[in-house]
Amino acid sequence: MAFLGRTEERKKLCRMLEREGQAVTLIYGRRRVGKSELIKQVLKETDALSIYYECKQTTELNNVDSLAVLIAGKFGLPKPAFGSMEEVLDFLFQKSRQEKLVFVLDEYSYLRECVTGLDSILQSLIDKYSDSAGLKLILCGSFVDIMKSLILNENPLYGRVDLTIDLKPMDYLESALFYPDFSDEDKVRLYSVFGGIPYFNRLIDPALTVRENITELIASPGARLENEVSMYLKSEISKIINANEVFDALSRGFSKYSDILSQSHVSSGPAMVDVLEKLIRMEMVEKQAPINDEKNRKRVSYRIIDNLSLFYYRYVFRYLSQMNVMEPNQFYERYIKEDFETEYVPHAFETIGRQYLIRLNRRGLLEEPFEKIGRYYYDDPVHKKNGEFDIVTKDAKGYIFYEAKFRKEPVSEEMIRDEIAQVRETGFSCYKYGFLSRSGFAAGQAENLILISLEEMYHSIS
Numbered sequence: 355m356a357f358l359g360r361t362e363e364r365k366k367l368c369r370m371l372e373r374e375g376q377a378v379t380l381i382y383g384r385r386r387v388g389k390s391e392l393i394k395q396v397l398k399e400t401d402a403l404s405i406y407y408e409c410k411q412t413t414e415l416n417n418v419d420s421l422a423v424l425i426a427g428k429f430g431l432p433k434p435a436f437g438s439m440e441e442v443l444d445f446l447f448q449k450s451r452q453e454k455l456v457f458v459l460d461e462y463s464y465l466r467e468c469v470t471g472l473d474s475i476l477q478s479l480i481d482k483y484s485d486s487a488g489l490k491l492i493l494c495g496s497f498v499d500i501m502k503s504l505i506l507n508e509n510p511l512y513g514r515v516d517l518t519i520d521l522k523p524m525d526y527l528e529s530a531l532f533y534p535d536f537s538d539e540d541k542v543r544l545y546s547v548f549g550g551i552p553y554f555n556r557l558i559d560p561a562l563t564v565r566e567n568i569t570e571l572i573a574s575p576g577a578r579l580e581n582e583v584s585m586y587l588k589s590e591i592s593k594i595i596n597a598n599e600v601f602d603a604l605s606r607g608f609s610k611y612s613d614i615l616s617q618s619h620v621s622s623g624p625a626m627v628d629v630l631e632k633l634i635r636m637e638m639v640e641k642q643a644p645i646n647d648e649k650n651r652k653r654v655s656y657r658i659i660d661n662l663s664l665f666y667y668r669y670v671f672r673y674l675s676q677m678n679v680m681e682p683n684q685f686y687e688r689y690i691k692e693d694f695e696t697e698y699v700p701h702a703f704e705t706i707g708r709q710y711l712i713r714l715n716r717r718g719l720l721e722e723p724f725e726k727i728g729r730y731y732y733d734d735p736v737h738k739k740n741g742e743f744d745i746v747t748k749d750a751k752g753y754i755f756y757e758a759k760f761r762k763e764p765v766s767e768e769m770i771r772d773e774i775a776q777v778r779e780t781g782f783s784c785y786k787y788g789f790l791s792r793s794g795f796a797a798g799q800a801e802n803l804i805l806i807s808l809e810e811m812y813h814s815i816s
Contacts, residue, residue, distance in 0.1 A: 358552070367517075371402060380501060385496045390408075405456070406460065422435075422436050447482070459491075461496065476510070477510035527815070538812045542792070546665070568690075596628075600630065704744050724749040729743065753783070757790070759792065761793065764795050
């Protein structure tokens with residue numbers, strides 16, 4: 355299968371490999387996000403000799419022996435008798451004096467565990483050969499905390515890393531490259547479940563419907579991805595019960611800290627804080643504050659940002675007993691179908707709307723570039739209510755309000771008027787109103803309106 359997406363990251367890596375002299379690159383991101391495939395693709399695009407090694411959770415000498423075999427094959431030599439990882443690295447730095455050489459240590463944290471002082475060893479060699487060698491060293495890893503620590507000022511490698519790539523999940527538009535033959539509406543549905551993780555998206559079968567793909571891949575006993583979320587959590591979190599409790603509460607729509615604590619069975623506040631912070635570092639949960647009240651701790655909310663995790667906890671984890679004894683189509687009909695269409699996918703469409711606006715903003719395609727995008731908190735004392743608008747941007751002129759409508763009917767002028775009236779009732783002042791619609795519009799343009807169709811979101815930019 356062809357390599358898809360990651361255009362900017364590929365450009366950055368290729369530029370790094372083409373530059374003269376020595377360079378160190380750090381690449382990290384959550385599991386399955388496509389770090390290794392990105393590196394392998396870039397290695398195909400360079401004319402430099404490359405050695406790609408996936409570090410093993412074993413002894414230093416076992417890793418050294420495996421590398422010796424690789425090096426012998428690459429350079430056409432008898433297997434070198436290295437006695438330590440330092441000797442392997444020193445050999446490669448010396449080799450890069452004679453020819454262009456790229457050396458990749460994937461899952462670097464495993465090697466770091468078994469080689470005492472490996473960061474210091476690397477720092478010493480980088481400094482030793484800084485003016486005489488041209489090794490392009492790439493360190494890659496899935497344990498984000500560990501990889502981020504390599505560039506902290508207390509780490510020996512501080513100041514030695516030339517390029518850092520925090521590889522995030524793809525957005526809705528890049529994800530759609532994996533399933534181009536589906537309709538735009540179905541692309542939204544697929545993204546709402548499988549998100550921006552390339553590994554998941556490669557499993558989508560174009561010969562099946564969205565519903566059949568969901569059933570085959572996650573919502574049936576023994577499905578390919580049924581245990582994906584829980585296995586990932588278990589690999590990173592020791593107290594999986596607390597994580598399950600937090601995810602369950604979040605998937606049911608509870609987003610405030612106090613509500614999550616009361617709705618879950620986590621034993622204490624400190625335990626709750628601990629698991630939330632871990633999930634945030636794992637980039638599965640996001641801590642959010644409204645753009646108009648960012649420093650108010652009472653306004654902070656938490657939301658699941660990993661789509662497969664959200665789907666899993668909302669439908670599979672919650673109804674696991676029923677799923678295991680029911681026919682898959684019956685299970686989908688009873689526990690997924692209606693809520694998926696009326697609640698779940700429309701919320702994902704809001705996320706897609708934000709991503710679309712960010713794409714426009716980054717490309718300079720907006721009349722007035724915005725500085726912030728997010729939720730806007732309002733307090734309406736007249737009607738004794740408060741809440742949040744989900745998509746609001748702030749630019750030099752003020753605020754623009756956006757409403758995302760994932761419904762079968764086109765958005766009419768009456769719907770637009772009603773929505774604007776409701777916004778104004780809260781006292782929120784904005785100079786334009788935007789609408790993103792799955793089914794287009796039965797309304798004319800106006801100076802204070804921005805009308806964006808689903809077709810435009812998928813086909814007007816790349």
